[in-house]
Amino acid sequence: xxxxxxxxxxxxxxxxxxxxxxxxxxxxxxxxxxxxxxxxxxxxxxxxxxxxxxxxxxxxxxxxxxxxxxxxxxxxxxxxxxxxxxxxxxxxxxxxxxxxxxxxxxxxxxxxxxxxxxxxxxxxxxxxxxxxxxxxxxxxxxxxxxxxxxxxxxxxxxxxxxxxxxxxxxxxxxxxxxxxxxxxxxxxxxx
Amino acid sequence: xxxxxxxxxxxxxxxxxxxxxxxxxxxxxxxxxxxxxxxxxxxxxxxxxxxxxxxxxxxxxxxxxxxxxxxxxxxxxxxxxxxxxxxxxxxxxxxxxxxxxxxxxxxxxxxxxxxxxxxxxxxxxxxxxxxxxxxxxxxxxxxxxxxxxxxxxxxxxxxxxxxxxxxxxxxxxxxxxxxxxxxxxxxxxxxxxxxxxxxxxxxxxxxxxxxxxxxxxxxxxxxxxxxxxxxxxxxxxxxxxxxxxxxxxxxxxx
Numbered sequence: 001x002x003x004x005x006x007x008x009x010x011x012x013x014x015x016x017x018x019x020x021x022x023x024x025x026x027x028x029x030x031x032x033x034x035x036x037x038x039x040x041x042x043x044x045x046x047x048x049x050x051x052x053x054x055x056x057x058x059x060x061x062x063x064x065x066x067x068x069x070x071x072x073x074x075x076x077x078x079x080x081x082x083x084x085x086x087x088x089x090x091x092x093x094x095x096x097x098x099x100x101x102x103x104x105x106x107x108x109x110x111x112x113x114x115x116x117x118x119x120x121x122x123x124x125x126x127x128x129x130x131x132x133x134x135x136x137x138x139x140x141x142x143x144x145x146x147x148x149x150x151x152x153x154x155x156x157x158x159x160x161x162x163x164x165x166x167x168x169x170x171x172x173x174x175x176x177x178x179x180x181x182x183x184x185x186x187x188x189x190x191x
Numbered sequence: 192x193x194x195x196x197x198x199x200x201x202x203x204x205x206x207x208x209x210x211x212x213x214x215x216x217x218x219x220x221x222x223x224x225x226x227x228x229x230x231x232x233x234x235x236x237x238x239x240x241x242x243x244x245x246x247x248x249x250x251x252x253x254x255x256x257x258x259x260x261x262x263x264x265x266x267x268x269x270x271x272x273x274x275x276x277x278x279x280x281x282x283x284x285x286x287x288x289x290x291x292x293x294x295x296x297x298x299x300x301x302x303x304x305x306x307x308x309x310x311x312x313x314x315x316x317x318x319x320x321x322x323x324x325x326x327x328x329x330x331x332x333x334x335x336x337x338x339x340x341x342x343x344x345x346x347x348x349x350x351x352x353x354x355x356x357x358x359x360x361x362x363x364x365x366x367x368x369x370x371x372x373x374x375x376x377x378x379x380x381x382x383x384x385x386x387x388x389x390x391x392x393x394x395x396x397x398x399x400x401x402x403x404x405x406x407x408x409x410x411x412x413x414x415x416x417x418x419x420x421x422x423x424x425x426x427x428x429x430x431x432x433x434x435x436x437x438x439x440x441x442x443x444x445x
Binding site: 010011013014017018020021046047110111113114115116117118119131133135151152173174175176177178179180 | 192193194196231236261262264265266267284285286287289312314359360388389390413443444445
């Protein structure tokens with residue numbers, strides 16, 4: 001059973017679709033009671049970092065998320081990946097602090113957001129050389145947990161991983177069959 | 192680096208795919224979900240569905256088409272046609288669309304662009320613009336209603352205004368080129384591209400693979416869109432991408 005954190009931020013229909021395609025059962029909830037028996041937790045999210053953390057605190061689920069992240073495979077996607085870090089310039093807010101580093105506005109000579117298909121570089125054969133779909137304006141910095149990057153006038157951390165904590169900056173659920181497989185590998189611990 | 196995108200466009204009426212030549216004389220070419228699957232397998236980078244239904248039933252069928260498509264394939268899906276309000280946009284995104292394209296409604300009420308980009312993020316708000324050159328005025332003007340009605344809005348001014356209101360992308364159709372298959376409107380597209388720092392999807396005029404090569408060599412636009420040449424298999428996306436790659440243009444291979 002996969003638990004998707006429900007905090008009404010961004011559209012999660014396509015994450016649900018990808019899980020259905022992979023034939024996972026899932027539950028959408030913000031209640032610890034529902035999530036504590038899940039095998040893996042997905043933290044999705046699109047939008048503004050400051051607003052997201054505010055919503056998490058308004059729901060009073062920050063401690064629950066940290067408790068889940070202690071034992072379970074905990075996967076942040078897009079903004080959900082950024083929330084894993086200590087803090088962000090976007091909204092000048094503190095994150096969950098599960099990974100060291102901060103989120104800063106992307107500095108590149110190219111247009112921001114970094115939008116479209118870009119190629120991953122990684123030691124992991126599941127990720128290396130694959131084209132995946134990005135949409136974001138902020139990125140992780142000063143982090144030691146990067147396992148895949150993409151080049152966009154700046155080296156963009158694309159996948160971060162430390163023990164059971166995984167962050168995916170791009171949208172695996174929008175990156176074709178390859179992306180759906182990456183989501184599966186993240187859930188199964190294959191990255 | 193970011194890849195140049197190839198986007199097939201499916202005109203959908205009452206839940207079925209149709210494509211007009213110069214926007215008149217529509218002709219059925221199939222089931223949208225089946226066509227979408229074919230394009231996904233061929234390596235399309237994104238799909239655009241334009242709902243040209245005039246009835247509520249048609250719009251409801253479109254929602255079903257989006258749901259079925261989003262459950263089947265996992266590439267970005269943009270929906271346009273008949274979108275007037277923030278609630279319309281919410282309904283489409285909830286059904287599984289990743290972006291919406293707003294055309295006439297933005298001209299009636301330009302604040303819709305601002306409102307929608309604030310609520311959903313500008314990354315999912317694409318503004319579609321149909322442009323046509325007026326030889327008397329010696330300038331490009333915005334057209335509405337599938338290109339049939341001329342407005343007094345100058346195209347370049349409109350593009351700048353949409354960008355400042357929070358548009359996340361443009362889908363620009365050159366009416367003079369659309370359906371003629373003689374190539375994209377390079378001059379207009381490159382001028383538009385230099386004006387704004389926002390991705391542009393170029394539409395109108397593609398008749399063969401070389402037209403896409405020319406588009407990406409002579410302009411900085413992000414994507415090329417076409418319909419009938421893909422539907423009729425005059426150009427196959429896989430071969431098109433091989434051609435582009437051989438010309439030194441970075442494209443995505445699956």
